[in-house]
Amino acid sequence: MQRWPLPETIPPGVEVWLLKLDLQLPVPDSDLSLLSENERIRALRYRRQEDQVRSAVTRAALRRILGARAMLRPDKLDLVVNCHGKPRLQDDLGIEFNVSHAGCFALIALSTNGQVGVDIESHDDGIDAKSLSPYVFSSLERRSGLRLADEAEDFIERWVAKESVLKALGLGISEHLQAISILPGNGQCNGQCYEIAHDNPDWAGIKVWSIESPVGYAAALAVKNHDSFLDSCEVSQQHQGAL
Numbered sequence: 075m076q077r078w079p080l081p082e083t084i085p086p087g088v089e090v091w092l093l094k095l096d097l098q099l100p101v102p103d104s105d106l107s108l109l110s111e112n113e114r115i116r117a118l119r120y121r122r123q124e125d126q127v128r129s130a131v132t133r134a135a136l137r138r139i140l141g142a143r144a145m146l147r148p149d150k151l152d153l154v155v156n157c158h159g160k161p162r163l164q165d166d167l168g169i170e171f172n173v174s175h176a177g178c179f180a181l182i183a184l185s186t187n188g189q190v191g192v193d194i195e196s197h198d199d200g201i202d203a204k205s206l207s208p209y210v211f212s213s214l215e216r217r218s219g220l221r222l223a224d225e226a227e228d229f230i231e232r233w234v235a236k237e238s239v240l241k242a243l244g245l246g247i248s249e250h251l252q253a254i255s256i257l258p259g260n261g262q263c264n265g266q267c268y269e270i271a272h273d274n275p276d277w278a279g280i281k282v283w284s285i286e287s288p289v290g291y292a293a294a295l296a297v298k299n300h301d302s303f304l305d306s307c308e309v310s311q312q313h314q315g316a317l
Contacts, residue, residue, distance in 0.1 A: 075135055078181070080295065081283050083267060087187030088297055090285065093135050093180040097124035105134035108149045132173055132180040139182060143169055160244040172241050179288055188279075189298040191242030193234040196291050203229035210236070214255040214271055227292075232256050234294040235268055235282045242296035243277055256282065 078090040100123060106114055109130060117130035134148070141148035144167050152164040163169060170185045174193045183192035203226050207216060210233060235256045240247050255271040267283045279299040287293035 079286055081267070081285065084283055084295065085187050085297060088183070088185045088190060088295070090192060090295060091135070091139065091182045091184075092288075093132060093175075093182065095127055095131055095175070095178045095180060097127050097178055099127070101126055101130040105131050108134045108137045110149075110153075128175045128180065132175050132182070135180070136171065136173055136182050139184065140169065140171065143167075143184070156244050160241065172238075174238075174241075174293075176291065179291060181293060183295060185297060187297065187299070189242045189244065191238040191240065191296040192293070193237040193241065194287060194291055194293040195230050195234050197227055197230055201226045201229060210251055212252050212255045215257065218255075218257050230292045231284065231294075234292045235284065235296075238294040238296040239270060239280055239282050242280060242282075242298050 075091055075093045078092040080088070080090060101117065106117075109117065113133055114130070117126050117133070120126045120129060137148035137151055140146075140151055140163065144151070144163070153161045154164045155161045160172070162171070168186055170188065170190050172183045172191045174181050176194045177196045179194060181192045181194045183190045207229065210229075215232070236251065236254060237247060239254055239256070240250055243250075253272060253274070254277075257269040257271060259267050259269055267281055270280055270282060277298075280296060281298075282294055282296040285293050285295050
């Protein structure tokens with residue numbers, strides 16, 4: 075696991091860690107031992123070993139990082155999730171986090187400067203971007219001059235940006251795809267961040283950046299300032315699995 079470089083324009087108090095996953099080996103017992111009962115059940119429910127590894131090893135790494143920051147045992151951390159499945163620490167320790175995994179990599183984002191969302195996806199040349207664009211992207215995005223309908227790589231770049239924004243806001247992905255538009259940054263943030271268009275005052279202050287990624291992948295990071303709302307529909311992870 076390594077600390078991942080971020081654009082200079084990302085505010086202080088935000089960091090990202092890259093985890094390389096060995097999908098050929100079963101989940102180590104040392105990782106399983108850190109998970110809650112529901113986390114273990116969720117991870118081992120996957121039929122494919124690689125999916126079990128992505129779920130369990132990423133969550134164990136997250137618990138290690140959070141435990142070190144909170145000076146608590148990783149296996150004793152109590153996580154809660156909102157009604158869309160976004161996890162957070164039950165005790166307000168001033169640490170927000172988000173995770174994403176694809177292929178043999180995972181990203182773990184931590185923030186002491188507001189809500190955070192991260193996404194990583196592998197480039198898939200076989201993706202039918204033209205057919206998917208009307209469902210994924212708003213009319214404003216499709217009119218923006220981006221090659222969303224034709225270029226699979228451009229499609230993925232914009233998808234990770236949009237998903238990271240919705241994850242930072244703690245919203246369901248499929249229900250809100252048309253509510254937010256990700257547009258070129260027009261020179262802002264040294265060309266490293268996008269412009270975000272929406273009409274919801276609760277989402278003010280959200281920003282998103284394209285960040286470095288391993289070859290063959292795309293990644294993005296979104297941050298919302300401390301005035302972000304907290305979703306009221308939270309349940310203990312003892313009763314519901316978390317992402």
